Amino acid sequence: MKHLILSIALALGGTAVAAAETMKMAVTTxxxxxxxxxxxxxxxxxxxxxxxxxxxxxxxQALRLGEAGDVDAILVHSRAAEEAFVAGGYxxxxxxxxxxDFVFVGPEDxxxxxxxxxxxxxxxxxxxxxxxxxxSRGDDSGTHKKELSLWTEAGLDPTALGDWxxxxxxxxxxxxxxAAGMGAYILSDRASWLNFGNKTGMxxxxxxxxxxxxxxxxxxxxxxxxxxxxxxxxxQLEEWLVSDxxxxxxxxxxxxxxxxxxxxxxxxx
Amino acid sequence: MVDIWSGLAxxxxxxxxxxxxxxxxxxxxLQVTLSALVIASLIALPLAALLAVRRFRLxxxxxxxxxxxMGLPPVVVGLIVYVFLSxxxxxxxxxxxFTPTAMIIAQVIIIxxxxxxxxxxxxxxxxxxxHDLLISMNVTQGQKIRTLLWDSRRALLTASLAGFxxxxxxxxxxxxxxxxxxxxxxxxxxxxxxxxxxxNFALALALGFVLIGLAIAVNLAIHxxxxxxxxxxx
Amino acid sequence: MQLFPVxxxxxxxxxxxxxLVGPVDLVLGGQGTTVVIGPNGAGKTTFLRMLHGTARLGSxxxxxxxxxxxxxxxxxxxxxxxxMLRRTVLQNLVxxxxxxxxxxxxxxxxxxxxxxxxxxSEMLDRQAPxxxxxxxxxxxxxxxxxxxPQLLFLDExxxxxxxxxxxxxxxxxxxxxxxxxxxxxSTHDMGQARRLADEVLFLLxxxxxxxxxxxxxxxxPATAQARAFLNGDIVE
Numbered sequence: 001m002k003h004l005i006l007s008i009a010l011a012l013g014g015t016a017v018a019a020a021e022t023m024k025m026a027v028t029t030x031x032x033x034x035x036x037x038x039x040x041x042x043x044x045x046x047x048x049x050x051x052x053x054x055x056x057x058x059x060x061q062a063l064r065l066g067e068a069g070d071v072d073a074i075l076v077h078s079r080a081a082e083e084a085f086v087a088g089g090y091x092x093x094x095x096x097x098x099x100x101d102f103v104f105v106g107p108e109d110x111x112x113x114x115x116x117x118x119x120x121x122x123x124x125x126x127x128x129x130x131x132x133x134x135x136s137r138g139d140d141s142g143t144h145k146k147e148l149s150l151w152t153e154a155g156l157d158p159t160a161l162g163d164w165x166x167x168x169x170x171x172x173x174x175x176x177x178x179a180a181g182m183g184a185y186i187l188s189d190r191a192s193w194l195n196f197g198n199k200t201g202m203x204x205x206x207x208x209x210x211x212x213x214x215x216x217x218x219x220x221x222x223x224x225x226x227x228x229x230x231x232x233x234x235x236q237l238e239e240w241l242v243s244d245x246x247x248x249x250x251x252x253x254x255x256x257x258x259x260x261x262x263x264x265x266x267x268x269x
Numbered sequence: 270m271v272d273i274w275s276g277l278a279x280x281x282x283x284x285x286x287x288x289x290x291x292x293x294x295x296x297x298x299l300q301v302t303l304s305a306l307v308i309a310s311l312i313a314l315p316l317a318a319l320l321a322v323r324r325f326r327l328x329x330x331x332x333x334x335x336x337x338x339m340g341l342p343p344v345v346v347g348l349i350v351y352v353f354l355s356x357x358x359x360x361x362x363x364x365x366x367f368t369p370t371a372m373i374i375a376q377v378i379i380i381x382x383x384x385x386x387x388x389x390x391x392x393x394x395x396x397x398x399x400h401d402l403l404i405s406m407n408v409t410q411g412q413k414i415r416t417l418l419w420d421s422r423r424a425l426l427t428a429s430l431a432g433f434x435x436x437x438x439x440x441x442x443x444x445x446x447x448x449x450x451x452x453x454x455x456x457x458x459x460x461x462x463x464x465x466x467x468x469n470f471a472l473a474l475a476l477g478f479v480l481i482g483l484a485i486a487v488n489l490a491i492h493x494x495x496x497x498x499x500x501x502x503x
Numbered sequence: 504m505q506l507f508p509v510x511x512x513x514x515x516x517x518x519x520x521x522x523l524v525g526p527v528d529l530v531l532g533g534q535g536t537t538v539v540i541g542p543n544g545a546g547k548t549t550f551l552r553m554l555h556g557t558a559r560l561g562s563x564x565x566x567x568x569x570x571x572x573x574x575x576x577x578x579x580x581x582x583x584x585x586x587m588l589r590r591t592v593l594q595n596l597v598x599x600x601x602x603x604x605x606x607x608x609x610x611x612x613x614x615x616x617x618x619x620x621x622x623x624s625e626m627l628d629r630q631a632p633x634x635x636x637x638x639x640x641x642x643x644x645x646x647x648x649x650x651x652p653q654l655l656f657l658d659e660x661x662x663x664x665x666x667x668x669x670x671x672x673x674x675x676x677x678x679x680x681x682x683x684x685x686x687x688x689s690t691h692d693m694g695q696a697r698r699l700a701d702e703v704l705f706l707l708x709x710x711x712x713x714x715x716x717x718x719x720x721x722x723x724p725a726t727a728q729a730r731a732f733l734n735g736d737i738v739e
Contacts, residue, residue, distance in 0.1 A: 029466065196467065
């Protein structure tokens with residue numbers, strides 16, 4: 001009986017928080033780990049009166065949540081999958097917002113000498129030649145898909161690499177923890193790496209190839225499929241995300257003095 | 270080891286300063302798990318008593334099923350609840366996905382088999398002891414079940430606390446059905462998973478210590494409540 | 504409410520198809536104390552349970568004057584190993600009264616009276632399962648008598664009790680008999696049988712071998728087996 005009273009009291013106390021209109025958006029772990037959402041969300045709440053609830057998941061799960069209509073919009077970075085999502089009728093359209101870049105992270109002493117590589121594909125070839133440990137996300141996420149396409153471009157079959165290639169099937173942070181633990185190379189988005197709190201013995205070894213640019217796009221879920229989706233709010237959010245306010249916040253966001261994201265949305269249609 | 274110490278120190282400061290965010294997610298953890306515990310106990314305890322005293326055709330099957338379900342991986346429960354509560358699922362119209370209610374549902378499913386199995390063991394033992402007396406006294410089925418539940422209440426409390434322990438520390442299911450949304454469905458365990466993912470081991474550990482402290486506090490509180498009527502127990 | 508006479512017609516207690524007691528054809532009248540005796544394995548306990556209605560009646564009938572359902576409400580059973588509810592002495596005494604819908608205050612008052620009667624007043628708040636053997640048996644007796652049943656079964660109520668506890672129990676039983684309660688008890692103690700019995704049922708191999716008034720049975724047993732049993736010889 002006492003539990004019941006207590007939990008009712010707690011329930012009443014707990015509901016007082018959400019007053020504004022809310023919408024749900026699925027985002028990737030790499031976006032969330034960058035810390036940018038903590039800058040954008042309060043401003044969105046202030047400008048639009050919308051509380052955006054983030055579901056931080058892998059790209060694969062984000063797309064599934066959108067297909068099922070469990071979220072109102074998604075913000076991900078895996079172009080082919082996004083286009084399939086729109087083509088399948090699950091999203092109304094795809095709007096590019098910004099990009100950041102992927103970087104190679106590895107042991108500080110860089111045994112595969114990736115720092116001297118001239119391109120991302122060459123860096124991968126060097127890792128393969130040295131058979132240095134390489135941790136792959138292996139979770140069908142945007143980062144994972146990017147990594148797979150890079151191996152293919154480098155002329156290597158990611159399914160036929162040696163024991164040194166370790167798909168861990170985990171999010172960005174967990175995969176970085178694993179790589180740090182075993183002294184392995186890993187492909188990470190720059191934001192996750194900069195915000196990562198467990199860098200001991202690890203360093204950024206290669207970055208800069210344009211092929212490593214990582215485009216984020218915003219996709220509202222199709223209300224024709226799911227009538228309950230809050231399309232109004234999703235549209236308002238999109239307008240805000242391509243606005244000058246967003247541009248200033250995104251371009252101005254820095255970690256340790258480093259710019260992370262480049263705003264590249266085209267102004268309203 | 271450094272992480273452990275800085276985790277302890279950080280936990281200490283978070284608690285001392287009543288960090289607003291910590292208080293919020295700790296209260297939500299308690300709210301979700303205690304609600305799940307009350308509901309699960311209301312289902313599991315009478316079920317356990319019924320399984321002990323009623324002979325019906327599928328009784329053994331039900332008991333075996335409960336025992337097997339005790340080991341059900343929470344992440345599977347989470348997925349199943351997700352499929353049911355998803356907008357594309359049969360209960361999608363209720364709009365319960367990514368709410369504390371969804372988390373309570375998942376936790377109830379996870380702990381009902383545990384509480385019912387443990388409770389059934391002790392009620393069955395008590396029933397063997399009481400069988401002749403109660404049959405001789407010509408009690409009704411309802412009186413029988415009430416007597417057994419009341420006289421095994423200490424064992425039942427232990428069963429419920431086992432359920433509480435499993436629920437409060439559970440992350441797989443509530444991560445899927447709750448979504449770990451800040452200020453909406455984030456609880457201690459999902460926050461720990463999040464901070465671990467960010468490599469913030471010290472903060473993750475600090476939250477872990479708070480979780481352990483909370484679990485201990487709830488156990489002590491419930492035991493204290495149970496002992497107000499204590500007298501010469503053997 | 505008239506329980507007696509009770510008539511057993513070809514009554515058989517069975518378990519998993521095996522006959523444990525019977526067939527029994529018997530009429531029991533409504534007065535005094537019936538003592539059931541017989542060697543180990545003769546079926547005394549099962550006979551009592553069959554009569555009480557807690558052992559499965561495989562065949563035959565037991566007809567109480569007022570009907571079986573009604574009769575169940577006016578009889579109690581005290582087991583050889585008394586079953587103690589995991590509650591205090593007071594709550595053990597209150598329990599059967601509360602089952603019958605007696606108000607809590609009145610139930611507690613009657614429980615205190617009975618505790619005083621059997622000498623357990625000092626122990627009202629003790630947990631029943633930690634009492635000594637004698638105290639437990641006295642509590643079980645009080646718990647059975649507190650509802651004032653017309654019929655009380657006792658299955659070897661004094662087995663494993665010392666002389667003093669046995670004397671006390673017997674006094675309560677004599678008192679109850681004087682107040683008109685019908686008693687049916689089994690015992691191994693021939694001294695106790697002689698002290699309490701108005702009539703004797705001698706059981707052998709699950710059947711009623713001899714049924715006679717006490718004075719007659721103990722002085723002139725009709726059968727050789729009963730004679731041998733009373734002499735302490737082995738009975739075949």
